[in-house]
Amino acid sequence: MTRRVDIRKTRGQAMVEFVLVLPILVLILFGIIQFGITFNNYVALTDAVRAGARSAAVSRLSPTRVPDTEDRVKTASGDLDPTKVVPTVTSDWEHGDDVVVKATYPYSISLLGLVIASGDLTSTSTERVE
Secondary structure, eight states, rough: OOOOOOTTOOTHHHHHHHHHHHHHHHHHHHHHHHHHHHHHHHHHHHHHHHHHHHHHHOOOOOOTTHHHHHHHHTEEETTHHHTTTTEEEEOOTTOOOOEEEEEEEEEEEEETTEEEEEEEEEEEEEEOOO
């Protein structure tokens, strides 16, 4: 007596579908994680620039106002590597003029060792000199 194979049975179908879809889901998950890390770095950089601009706005009479502002940006950068934060300060330092603090920080988004995007995060803050 021969046994007939019923090809309509779905035994193992779910596992095969899962194995086919799993790499795509993993790539999407890692992409979301990498984007979240990059966005967190941008928020930290923006906060550091804001703190530096506030420090610069109130230090008009200080002889070391530019190095102090750059140090403030680096110390307020939180989890960022302070050696990679590059702040610039521009102002005439007259009462009522604007002081502009800008900083850049490198980023790289990679998935499974392959770099998808890289460049510099940039944030700028402007305060009025007091």
